[in-house]
Amino acid sequence: MQSLDELVADLVDRYTGEKDHPGDGGPGLLHRLDTLGLRTRQPPDGGHAPPGSRPPTSLEAVSWSQRIKTEAIGLDMQLRKSARTQAWYRALKAIPPGAEAADRVGEVTSIVGRWHGTVLTVLGLRGPSVHFRMCLCLSCEQRTVYGRADDDRPRAWCINDACQDGDTGAPARYEGTRLYLLTRSRASDREPVTE
Template identity: 85%
Template sequence: MQTLDELVADLVDRYTGDEQHPGDGGPGLLDRLDQLPLRTRPAPDGGHAPPGSRPPTSLEAVSWSQRIKTEAIGLDMRLRSSAHTQSWYRALKAIPAGAENADRVSEAMRTVGRWHGTVQTVLGLRGPSVHFRHALCLACGERTVYGRADEDRPRAWCINDACDDGDSGAPARYEGRRLYLLTENRAS
């Protein structure tokens, strides 16, 4: 598992990944979202596409990129307890130090980890998560469990913000034997 500094570096500097999922050392993940190849609709006569039919990049990718950048600015402001904003790049780079100073590293780690995973999914570097619509969360009893069946690490998690999984104070996560118990806990 990557540290908060490594997740931020993957997003803004170079995508290096970790031991289980190595990156390619290329541009940061957010830069990749912003630089997706142009999309064109073929012209009906086989010629060039008409003007205005070529959006600059994938609209979904641009939307996710802007959302993450906006959220990074907001998180940085909350961690610093300041109304002063910084550019998204500076804000994102400041999150690890700000989280440590505010003693909110676990919250920042969850948020930045979610951004990291979202970007990887949008770019096709990993598969999307799946809603386990028939499984009830063991902690909150709601049908709010999602999962991913990666070869090396199948896992699931509850997305209910009100879910509290005991000591962590965070929504439930399922791996190993606990994941098996979750799959046996089906709603009828």
């Protein structure tokens, strides 16, 4: 897991990634979203591609970029307890020291990590997460578990804000043997699925 400083550096400066999942050292991820060319790749058989199967268009990427920048400016203002705004890149770079001063490093790392993951997914550098709709979270017993089945690091997490896993007080995360326990905890074993 990357630190808050490393996540911000990936978004703004250079995409270096982490030890197990290194980046390419190229421009920051938000710059890549802003300059992503229009993708118009057609299906190989000349037919129609199913909805959602094509890569994002540049307009969608720019929309995500603007949303993250706007949220970063707001978070920076909140951490500084100020009504004055800064440019988005300054606001992003000010978030780590602001989070430390406000004693909110864990919460802010989660927020910035979500932005980081969103950008990686939109750029196609990482696959999308999947809803494990038949599994109940082992902590809150809700159908709010999402996961990613990467070959080298399968993992899942609960998105229920009210979920509190053990001593951490944060929503549950599942890796290794704990992930195996989650997959055995199917919602259909406990209650009927109603849609």
